[in-house]
Amino acid sequence: MTPAHGHTRRKTKSRTGGESSAPTLEEWDTMEPFGSFVVEGGNGEETVFKLGSTATVLPGTRKVGEALELYQYWLVRILAIRGRNCGNSSPKKKNARTKAKPRVPEYWVKIKWYYSPKEVSCRIAGFKESHCDLYERISSDHFEIVSALTFNELVPIMKFREDDPDQQPIGKEDFFTRYFLRTSSKRCEIESYSSKTSNSKSLGCICGDPYDLKDKSSLHIMYMCPRPQCRNFYHTECLLKCRHWTQMTHPLIRLSCSPDTDEFPVLSPCPSKRRKKKTEAEHFQSLSEAIAALDPPLPEPLLQLAAQPIVRGAALSKAGLGLAGNACAVVAARRMVYAAIQKGSSVPDGWESDLELELDAAVVEDRLPALRLDDTDDALVLMCPNCSGPI
Ligand SMILES: [Zn+2]
Ligand SMILES: [Zn+2]
Structure with missing residues (x-):
């Protein structure tokens, strides 16, 4: 003593x-x-x-x-x-x-x-x-x-x-x-400091620059892939330049990338070990059908938050985002959606307080650069350079 x-x-x-x-x-x-x-x-x-x-x-x-x-x-x-x-x-x-x-x-x-x-x-x-x-x-x-x-x-x-x-x-x-x-x-x-254990890759974008906390350019807003093997942020501009993008096929497409598995998120409480190998598109089809089948349906603001890109950057400070960005809120919302699908029932009332959030998904989205194809005006989604998942 x-x-x-x-x-x-x-x-x-x-x-x-x-x-x-x-x-x-x-x-x-x-x-x-x-x-x-x-x-x-x-x-x-x-x-x-x-x-x-x-x-x-x-x-x-x-x-x-x-x-x-x-x-x-x-x-x-x-x-x-x-x-x-x-x-x-x-x-x-x-x-x-x-x-x-x-x-x-x-x-x-x-x-x-x-x-x-x-x-x-x-x-x-x-x-x-x-x-x-x-x-x-x-x-x-x-x-x-x-x-x-x-x-x-x-x-x-x-x-x-x-x-x-x-x-x-x-x-x-x-x-x-x-x-x-x-x-x-x-x-x-x-x-x-890293959340990864061994064999971790270095942090940072493909351009090699670190996260600049004072950079207010909207083209330097950084997007994250949350999959455990990736867990990296990339500048919007660098992803666009290196053609890491594809056409947006569904507003919920980013739910394909879970923070807890490198595979497609598990949708059933007891997944069969001898599952037929599905393509990512087939997996996503099952996920969107499972969401549509929930009765009562999942609250729209929860789905909007879960499907939002995981972003950070000084350009987003006016949307109320701190320097760590919205990752914590978005992955919490994604986990809530996956759990609801596994249970086959929607989230209980008061889900917002379970997330402990004071984040308006719509306000953040308004501040993100509009990613659209020049000729057709179709919406784009950025892709992770490591796993090619939608981010
Ligand atoms: Zn970069
Ligand atoms: Zn990835």
Whole structure:
């Protein structure tokens, strides 16, 4: 058991990592461990910082009391907390008069740094700060021991796995991280957080460019194939240029691509193992017939959402989409449709609250570029470059 917490008061002059009075690793090993520490701010409010939490710290170049926007702070994760001069005395007795010279308790924190995109662009050739967001940070394996006095406030940092169809939405002022910077290897290396396990392909479009969070061009809206072997996003323009499109044959055609199987989604609760091999078109025919046979029918807004392309891009921010796009909502709606077909019954009332959505499928669709053949004006659907499924 570690003691409850250390208690410290923010000084008028803050300190940052690399300070000369920080304990050496030898001293660190002998120091008393704590589970948390409390920082008392200038106005008397207290913040409890616990092991494992993420927090902002004042940048070394800034003065205490200087007004900063939230994104201007440095970010850290707390790995360990130790006290110096704590002895057995309670921190409350720190001002007690004793004959010996008073020893002021100090609290030191082992942290992991989150880098800013600008710092990473100085270390990794080809990494462009310009494709990142103000609230984006790059996780790292860079550890340091810093004073508890430098801590500002607790903030959560979300993990952004770009290839995860179940990625939770990321708000405008949410800190997030999609890359990890390895500083301990001979040369700094950067990698993306991924939902794929082994044999994963690199993330990104066929053009090789990363997801630019500031690119507002509607032709750079990215489309995702959610099938487990694919799980990649591609620019509209790149898919069109490389002729990864086909004529739209049915408004529900994208339901062919499930986030849970590389095959066509299973429509029966006990699929026969000796199923006759069907073409994708035959599979889709069965799926659309099964949807049409449901009584009562599936709600139209659910079908519209499930059949919507999975998209992301800054051009869609006016439709209320955050930087993670609509993947999470669309795949949840698709799963709901597949489950209804398997059960042979429609969804219960209140399906919207089960999806926990605040997304209007029609508003998103209005913002997507109209994909039509020039001569006949027929609608197109984009195709996944990997599996050729409709996306
Ligand atoms: Zn591209
Ligand atoms: Zn695919």
